[in-house]
Amino acid sequence: MRVHNPHTSLLAERDTKVKDWSRERTKRRLSTLAQLARPYRWRVVLGVVTLLLATATALAPPYLAKLAIDEGITNRDLTRLWEIIAIFLGAGLINWGSAYAQTYLTGWTGERMLADLRNRLFRHLQRLSLGFYERNRAGVVISRLTNDVEALDQLVTEGLASLVQNTLTLLGTAILLVVLDWRLALATLVVLPPMGLATAWFRKRSARAYRGVREKLGLVTATLAEDIAGMRVVQAYTREDANNVRFAEVNREYRGANYETVRLNGIYFPTVDLLSGVATATVLGFGGWLVFDRSLTFGTLFAFIGYLSNFFDPVQQLSQLYSTFLSAVAALDKITDILDETPEVEDRPDATELPRIEGRVSFQHVRFGYGSGEDVLPGLELEVAAGTTVALVGHTGAGKSTIVKLLARFYDPRDGRITIDGHDLRDVTQQSLRAQLGVVPQEGFLFAGSVHDNIAFGRPDASAHDVEQAARAVGAHDFITALEHGYATQVAERGTRLSLGQRQLVAFARALLSDPRLLVLDEATSSVDIGTERRIELALRTLLAGRTAFVIAHRLSTIRDADLIVVLEHGRVVEAGTHDELMARKSLYTSLYGDWAADVA
Numbered sequence: 001m002r003v004h005n006p007h008t009s010l011l012a013e014r015d016t017k018v019k020d021w022s023r024e025r026t027k028r029r030l031s032t033l034a035q036l037a038r039p040y041r042w043r044v045v046l047g048v049v050t051l052l053l054a055t056a057t058a059l060a061p062p063y064l065a066k067l068a069i070d071e072g073i074t075n076r077d078l079t080r081l082w083e084i085i086a087i088f089l090g091a092g093l094i095n096w097g098s099a100y101a102q103t104y105l106t107g108w109t110g111e112r113m114l115a116d117l118r119n120r121l122f123r124h125l126q127r128l129s130l131g132f133y134e135r136n137r138a139g140v141v142i143s144r145l146t147n148d149v150e151a152l153d154q155l156v157t158e159g160l161a162s163l164v165q166n167t168l169t170l171l172g173t174a175i176l177l178v179v180l181d182w183r184l185a186l187a188t189l190v191v192l193p194p195m196g197l198a199t200a201w202f203r204k205r206s207a208r209a210y211r212g213v214r215e216k217l218g219l220v221t222a223t224l225a226e227d228i229a230g231m232r233v234v235q236a237y238t239r240e241d242a243n244n245v246r247f248a249e250v251n252r253e254y255r256g257a258n259y260e261t262v263r264l265n266g267i268y269f270p271t272v273d274l275l276s277g278v279a280t281a282t283v284l285g286f287g288g289w290l291v292f293d294r295s296l297t298f299g300t301l302f303a304f305i306g307y308l309s310n311f312f313d314p315v316q317q318l319s320q321l322y323s324t325f326l327s328a329v330a331a332l333d334k335i336t337d338i339l340d341e342t343p344e345v346e347d348r349p350d351a352t353e354l355p356r357i358e359g360r361v362s363f364q365h366v367r368f369g370y371g372s373g374e375d376v377l378p379g380l381e382l383e384v385a386a387g388t389t390v391a392l393v394g395h396t397g398a399g400k401s402t403i404v405k406l407l408a409r410f411y412d413p414r415d416g417r418i419t420i421d422g423h424d425l426r427d428v429t430q431q432s433l434r435a436q437l438g439v440v441p442q443e444g445f446l447f448a449g450s451v452h453d454n455i456a457f458g459r460p461d462a463s464a465h466d467v468e469q470a471a472r473a474v475g476a477h478d479f480i481t482a483l484e485h486g487y488a489t490q491v492a493e494r495g496t497r498l499s500l501g502q503r504q505l506v507a508f509a510r511a512l513l514s515d516p517r518l519l520v521l522d523e524a525t526s527s528v529d530i531g532t533e534r535r536i537e538l539a540l541r542t543l544l545a546g547r548t549a550f551v552i553a554h555r556l557s558t559i560r561d562a563d564l565i566v567v568l569e570h571g572r573v574v575e576a577g578t579h580d581e582l583m584a585r586k587s588l589y590t591s592l593y594g595d596w597a598a599d600v601a
Contacts, residue, residue: 029332032339033156036113047105050098051161055168057095062306063176064088069299102161110157114149121145121338129344130410131370139222144338147217151331159324166314166321173310180304181296187286188308191275195315198275202268203322209260210326216254218334223250269316276312283308345412347429354428357421357436357517358386359548361407366416368406376402377571379416384564386421389549391562393592398568400552404520407550409433420518438516440507441523446498451480452487454506458514470513474543476505512543519549565589 037044064084072081121144133141177185227243283305290296363382369375377399384390392400405411406418409425418425425433438458446454455470456462467487471477479502483489491497498506511519541561553559560579567575567582567589575582575589582589 040109043105043109050102053098054102055165057091059172060091062303066299066303070297106161107157113156127343131344137222139225140218143218143221148331148334152328154324155328162321166317170314173307176307180300184283184304187282188279191279195275198271206264207326211330212257216257219250220254272316351429354432359518360386360421362419364417366413368413388563389544391551391559391565394568399571404550436517438511439520440511446491450488455509457510470509474508476509519547521551523552
């Protein structure tokens, strides 16, 4: 009677799932490579033809040497010898031409494929929603575009061609060894079992080792990017020594992962060399005896030893290529993981263009939380008339920034709807929404380039006059003209050559120039000093005039001047009204205002 073992069933089920997952993973890798190669398929075909020709002519020399020895030299037939030499030279010329063509075609196609992959990755990254970048470190994402694409370079430019060529050389050589003399071929089988065991061991260990190398390299890049981007904070808090220790640890882990691959290569490849020497010694001993016995010609023995070298060389090449293949596969898996990421916010197939808006905004029972976390907004209800300046106030974590992220449709609510002029944001395209939306964040992010280019970022076709008018309106013109080259002055990455206040003024000018119908100021004056704030108060009035604006602010002047102040607590509106109305109620807003006033005092 057969007893059912549930543990065995679970193991079998797990193995089946692992095999299915591995099969799907392999199909996905091949599909990605096939998509990249499709635009260059005729060059790929021509490359395969030249590769086959190069491989065939590379197999010819040992056999031609056998003919030269047995039919020319041994028989003292000079004519036959010259004929074989001519064929030998012809095969060499064909091999040279086909190898050159194959190398050129493979390299050209591979580099084009990698360039296409970088472009595809970059386009895809720009489509991904804000949540992806809040979950992933910037350095890791950069590593996908740089280190991992680079890891594919050797595979697609040389590796695949080498794989096919060495496989064909190995098979062709094996056939020729049997054809030349089956007895010597059988004698070489003595080394195949240990070589098979060594190769299986190497493949299993190196797969894990190269996967670890890719992971540790991504961590090194992420740590570097983070520390360099935050160098001002690092130096301000004298964290250099601590960061040195942390980077040394990360670097040590990366070195350890690479050392493991070196150790494996150091064991495996000398083992192959040893087995090759054993096989050659076996053939020399047994083959020499057969020559003495006159049952084997000297030319055949010479050709057999030549092909035996051809047999072990591809084994080593394929083993080395396997290391490259593992590294490339690990990189390709990480790249396809990025490509498999889908935007959390996508336009519906029937999404329409949002017409020019007046700016009437409505949050109707909006429920939202990040990821699988609890609700940040448990059911927000808020109505804002067109042209209203709304100040969002409340303690940290009240949901202020979440509201403006939903308004810009960086996220979609779990439940409820957000409308602008009656249009549900999920029914319109993101591009048409954001084209009418201006966002000024807490830190005015500037790109490497001129001041003019940064102000015209939202309107690249803006004239110099339009850029200057926008700068004048927000009070930025005077400091810009005082710069070394005025509007043509180049600012460093993130605008580090300018002060925080100057960067923010440029950000205000950028927002004004794009002429948004809906404006979001996310603590946009928090990094501006009091003197600078006074200079841009009038500019803000110009910027806000006739527009609906959502302002997250801690500055008293910005809050007091708002048409509507919305007080939030735990994602709910607990109070709403003008400054005077809320002060008269002597409730939460009065307490918050008192705290802000005390800070200013």
